[in-house]
Amino acid sequence: MIEAIQITDPDSIVSALKAVVGEDHVLTRPEDVEGYLTDWTGQYRAPALAVARPASTAEVAELIKLCNACNIAVVPQGGRTGLCGGGVPVAGRETLVVSLTRMNAVRSLDVDGRTVIAEAGVVLETLHDAALKHDLVFPLMFGAKGSCTIGGNLSTNAGGSNVVRYGNTRELCLGIEAVLPDGSVINALTGLRKDNTGYDLKDLLIGAEGTLGIITAAVFKLFPAPKARSTAFLSVAGLDSALKVLNRLQDHTGGGVEAFEYMPQPAVDVICKVFPAIRRPLEGKVATGILVEVASSRPHDAAEMQDGTIRLATEVTELLGELMEEGLVLDAMVAQSEQQRADLWKMREAILEAITENGPAHHLDLSLPLARIARFVGEMDAEMDRLGFQPLTVGHLGDGNLHYALSAAKGRDWDALPLETAKEKVFALLTELGGSFSAEHGIGQSKLAVMTKLKEPAQLDVMRSIKRALDPGNIINPGKLLPPG
Amino acid sequence: MIEAIQITDPDSIVSALKAVVGEDHVLTRPEDVEGYLTDWTGQYRAPALAVARPASTAEVAELIKLCNACNIAVVPQGGRTGLCGGGVPVAGRETLVVSLTRMNAVRSLDVDGRTVIAEAGVVLETLHDAALKHDLVFPLMFGAKGSCTIGGNLSTNAGGSNVVRYGNTRELCLGIEAVLPDGSVINALTGLRKDNTGYDLKDLLIGAEGTLGIITAAVFKLFPAPKARSTAFLSVAGLDSALKVLNRLQDHTGGGVEAFEYMPQPAVDVICKVFPAIRRPLEGKVATGILVEVASSRPHDAAEMQDGTIRLATEVTELLGELMEEGLVLDAMVAQSEQQRADLWKMREAILEAITENGPAHHLDLSLPLARIARFVGEMDAEMDRLGFQPLTVGHLGDGNLHYALSAAKGRDWDALPLETAKEKVFALLTELGGSFSAEHGIGQSKLAVMTKLKEPAQLDVMRSIKRALDPGNIINPGKLLPPG
Numbered sequence: 001m002i003e004a005i006q007i008t009d010p011d012s013i014v015s016a017l018k019a020v021v022g023e024d025h026v027l028t029r030p031e032d033v034e035g036y037l038t039d040w041t042g043q044y045r046a047p048a049l050a051v052a053r054p055a056s057t058a059e060v061a062e063l064i065k066l067c068n069a070c071n072i073a074v075v076p077q078g079g080r081t082g083l084c085g086g087g088v089p090v091a092g093r094e095t096l097v098v099s100l101t102r103m104n105a106v107r108s109l110d111v112d113g114r115t116v117i118a119e120a121g122v123v124l125e126t127l128h129d130a131a132l133k134h135d136l137v138f139p140l141m142f143g144a145k146g147s148c149t150i151g152g153n154l155s156t157n158a159g160g161s162n163v164v165r166y167g168n169t170r171e172l173c174l175g176i177e178a179v180l181p182d183g184s185v186i187n188a189l190t191g192l193r194k195d196n197t198g199y200d201l202k203d204l205l206i207g208a209e210g211t212l213g214i215i216t217a218a219v220f221k222l223f224p225a226p227k228a229r230s231t232a233f234l235s236v237a238g239l240d241s242a243l244k245v246l247n248r249l250q251d252h253t254g255g256g257v258e259a260f261e262y263m264p265q266p267a268v269d270v271i272c273k274v275f276p277a278i279r280r281p282l283e284g285k286v287a288t289g290i291l292v293e294v295a296s297s298r299p300h301d302a303a304e305m306q307d308g309t310i311r312l313a314t315e316v317t318e319l320l321g322e323l324m325e326e327g328l329v330l331d332a333m334v335a336q337s338e339q340q341r342a343d344l345w346k347m348r349e350a351i352l353e354a355i356t357e358n359g360p361a362h363h364l365d366l367s368l369p370l371a372r373i374a375r376f377v378g379e380m381d382a383e384m385d386r387l388g389f390q391p392l393t394v395g396h397l398g399d400g401n402l403h404y405a406l407s408a409a410k411g412r413d414w415d416a417l418p419l420e421t422a423k424e425k426v427f428a429l430l431t432e433l434g435g436s437f438s439a440e441h442g443i444g445q446s447k448l449a450v451m452t453k454l455k456e457p458a459q460l461d462v463m464r465s466i467k468r469a470l471d472p473g474n475i476i477n478p479g480k481l482l483p484p485g
Numbered sequence: 486m487i488e489a490i491q492i493t494d495p496d497s498i499v500s501a502l503k504a505v506v507g508e509d510h511v512l513t514r515p516e517d518v519e520g521y522l523t524d525w526t527g528q529y530r531a532p533a534l535a536v537a538r539p540a541s542t543a544e545v546a547e548l549i550k551l552c553n554a555c556n557i558a559v560v561p562q563g564g565r566t567g568l569c570g571g572g573v574p575v576a577g578r579e580t581l582v583v584s585l586t587r588m589n590a591v592r593s594l595d596v597d598g599r600t601v602i603a604e605a606g607v608v609l610e611t612l613h614d615a616a617l618k619h620d621l622v623f624p625l626m627f628g629a630k631g632s633c634t635i636g637g638n639l640s641t642n643a644g645g646s647n648v649v650r651y652g653n654t655r656e657l658c659l660g661i662e663a664v665l666p667d668g669s670v671i672n673a674l675t676g677l678r679k680d681n682t683g684y685d686l687k688d689l690l691i692g693a694e695g696t697l698g699i700i701t702a703a704v705f706k707l708f709p710a711p712k713a714r715s716t717a718f719l720s721v722a723g724l725d726s727a728l729k730v731l732n733r734l735q736d737h738t739g740g741g742v743e744a745f746e747y748m749p750q751p752a753v754d755v756i757c758k759v760f761p762a763i764r765r766p767l768e769g770k771v772a773t774g775i776l777v778e779v780a781s782s783r784p785h786d787a788a789e790m791q792d793g794t795i796r797l798a799t800e801v802t803e804l805l806g807e808l809m810e811e812g813l814v815l816d817a818m819v820a821q822s823e824q825q826r827a828d829l830w831k832m833r834e835a836i837l838e839a840i841t842e843n844g845p846a847h848h849l850d851l852s853l854p855l856a857r858i859a860r861f862v863g864e865m866d867a868e869m870d871r872l873g874f875q876p877l878t879v880g881h882l883g884d885g886n887l888h889y890a891l892s893a894a895k896g897r898d899w900d901a902l903p904l905e906t907a908k909e910k911v912f913a914l915l916t917e918l919g920g921s922f923s924a925e926h927g928i929g930q931s932k933l934a935v936m937t938k939l940k941e942p943a944q945l946d947v948m949r950s951i952k953r954a955l956d957p958g959n960i961i962n963p964g965k966l967l968p969p970g
Binding site for chain 1: 708967
């Protein structure tokens with residue numbers, strides 16, 4: 001019925017919104033709305049007509065129908081931890097922010113089938129805790145876990161540090177429930193491991209940054225909790241050696257590598273400068289530092305050996321010895337306690353804050369074929385040095401994902417540095433090597449220009465055709481992901 | 486330029502086709518074309534104007550442009566091992582079969598990056614061999630491996646017996662190259678583990694059965710070859726117990742279960758009847774038979790223990806002992822040699838031929854949430870028995886996938902049995918339990934009716950919108966996958 005109504009007066013629209021989600025869940029006062037207008041960066045901000053906080057999928061559907069009828073843009077929003085302006089209003093369109101945070105139920109957890117159904121507003125860490133109660137893990141893991149929500153994780157196909165073993169959010173998701181741009185609902189919360197009944201709408205919506213509909217719930221895979229872990233900080237001979245080390249570790253542990261994080265000297269330096277309490281894991285210069293974590297759910301791997309060590313750690317230490325003899329690993333610190341492990345991860349997770357504290361920087365979220373990372377970093381670090389930049393890189397090296405942050409080299413004035421030239425150099429080599437300019441943070445508003453420049457025109461055309469077909473009124477999250485055609 | 490030409494006379498069309506792929510690679514004589522008009526079932530057959538055998542992606546693109554200009558339907562075709570009529574012409578449309586079998590190059594294999602680029606016409610077993618040369622595996626595995634091609638595997642998102650560990654074809658594929666319905670080419674052979682630059686066109690084309698474009702090449706993940714294996718045939722206490730046994734095996738081996746195949750008594754009986762040379766793995770009645778295979782790439786797992794056994798086998802045998810004490814496993818035969826292992830797999834792979842030889846049967850390719858399989862099989866087997874059917878079921882139980890084949894019970898006349906009623910019963914319970922009517926064989930032409938009946942209308946609508954947006958002329962593989970709207 002709502003579709004037929006043409007409401008143009010803002011007050012009538014707000015009344016209609018309140019009729020859908022209830023008086024208390026439509027925010028319109030500037031002080032209430034303010035926090036919903038930007039994301040973690042604070043860089044993207046535009047006004048909104050109102051914020052609606054639906055409690056159910058049916059309410060989301062009604063809101064979308066209403067916005068269609070009134071030509072109001074809808075911005076789906078979760079924990080506002082985005083780095084690309086994907087979940088905030090854009091200027092020039094009357095906008096309703098739809099905050100999914102009230103849809104925060106873990107609907108069900110199937111212990112034997114090892115699946116869980118969670119609503120879009122569930123905080124990632126809440127899902128971790130729900131799984132762990134049953135000795136299972138939901139392995140999606142990154143710094144924002146305490147505030148980001150499942151809906152945002154899905155919409156950006158979030159990655160993080162455990163992708164090398166468990167895949168991105170996409171690979172962890174077995175099915176979704178979503179509201180499409182016309183307000184219709186698709187129910188595909190099946191939890192099936194095999195299901196081929198037509199086009200893969202789940203994967204079309206995952207990573208679409210809310211531009212093809214609003215995911216309201218999802219079924220995820222769960223995995224047995226590790227019984228044994230081994231965490232170490234390695235100094236390896238170079239990035240070429242790092243790939244060899246990764247493969248050897250994978251083979252030696254039967255694919256047990258849960259994280260393989262690149263932490264070169266400049267990144268460790270800036271962390272230790274900003275957070276003096278954080279200790280360097282290894283003495284001296286560590287050009288190619290790697291934080292590695294191996295885990296196993298095999299009870300035998302957690303068994304104590306004759307010398308008191310556990311089997312997994314023994315086997316990893318033994319391999320590290322071999323790799324040192326071969327000259328691939330130069331030095332290694334293996335965590336001897338849960339505290340030492342926590343310290344290593346604390347260091348890793350401090351990097352974004354450290355770079356931010358350190359001074360102005362431009363963040364690039366790149367990925368490359370594993371075998372070409374060494375060449376990229378070698379050539380590009382030298383090039384950036386010539387231009388006056390100091391790259392502060394960390395990366396999920398096991399996935400070929402580099403967070404390549406450009407800061408000013410010592411004594412250089414940021415504002416005088418040729419940032420555009422630097423970006424052009426980065427993207428030119430990246431393209432030559434078959435890399436991607438957007439690995440895991442999303443496009444949002446921040447990468448529309450590079451999307452226009454680097455994405456294959458034929459692919460942009462298909463994407464635009466799909467967007468037009470599903471959202472002819474350009475109602476759902478306009479101005480994000482897809483550059484104007 | 487071709488787009489502008491309107492060719493309507495068949496001879497001119499054939500000349501134009503020959504200009505694209507060469508004189509020798511356009512087949513028009515009935516005896517040459519005949520083999521391309523049907524698939525493995527022989528059940529679906531319609532005439533074609535010609536068969537074109539392009540040698541490159543550019544030739545595929547030119548063929549599609551030509552067919553668009555002349556309103557000729559295009560049927561992409563691989564090894565013709567399909568079971569659903571997805572790769573053959575349909576009546577009522579002038580049709581060109583585009584056989585991809587000449588595009589059969591393994592373009593490159595990145596040993597350190599563990600990826601391979603293969604063209605659509607590469608036979609699956611060829612890819613197995615290419616990987617194994619480097620001590621790596623491409624783990625997609627099923628009976629048709631010697632003739633099916635990569636393009637068909639991708640277009641049906643093929644599964645098979647190793648999905649429980651490695652996923653479906655979709656999860657194995659990192660990127661594709663494809664020709665879209667308008668003849669444009671997308672180049673996304675990136676091999677990246679993380680890449681979020683817009684809508685997931687790769688997964689949209691995978692499983693689309695050639696109705697949204699023709700995949701011409703793909704990048705796949707490779708995995709380290711197992712160093713140790715343990716294969717066994719188990720008699721378990723029931724399907725509920727089977728899921729517990731699977732989870733225990735997974736935890737005990739750190740996710741090392743490569744296959745977990747349901748082989749109940751009736752299936753084993755029919756195999757042994759049709760192929761008397763095949764021996765039963767266990768004496769006596771085995772209501773719930775499971776063929777299980779565990780593997781590990783860890784050199785330590787292949788190490789010989791003091792008693793001469795290898796570590797992996799020792800640990801699996803030890804667990805089986807525990808499971809027998811707990812009453813979950815009733816009996817077990819662990820393969821003691823490569824020959825015994827081969828015999829077990831020969832038995833498993835003989836099932837389709839055995840059912841076909843045995844007499845008329847109706848094949849259903851179902852999947853269910855793991856935790857609901859026991860209820861489905863329990864209720865449905867009893868129901869089928871009441872209706873006069875004997876289900877000859879095998880299944881990839883680790884994925885919840887049942888190949889539920891209905892044959893006539895002993896002494897019953899197939900033609901007098903209520904097949905439609907039986908199917909209705911199956912689909913009713915399947916729907917109630919959240920299962921899928923199409924797990925891994927595809928929709929093709931064979932499941933259009935059930936697709937109309939059971940697929941959610943909102944999902945069918947989106948699928949049709951996408952099809953119309955990408956292929957307004959309905960040129961690419963019409964009459965497959967999508968029921969007329």
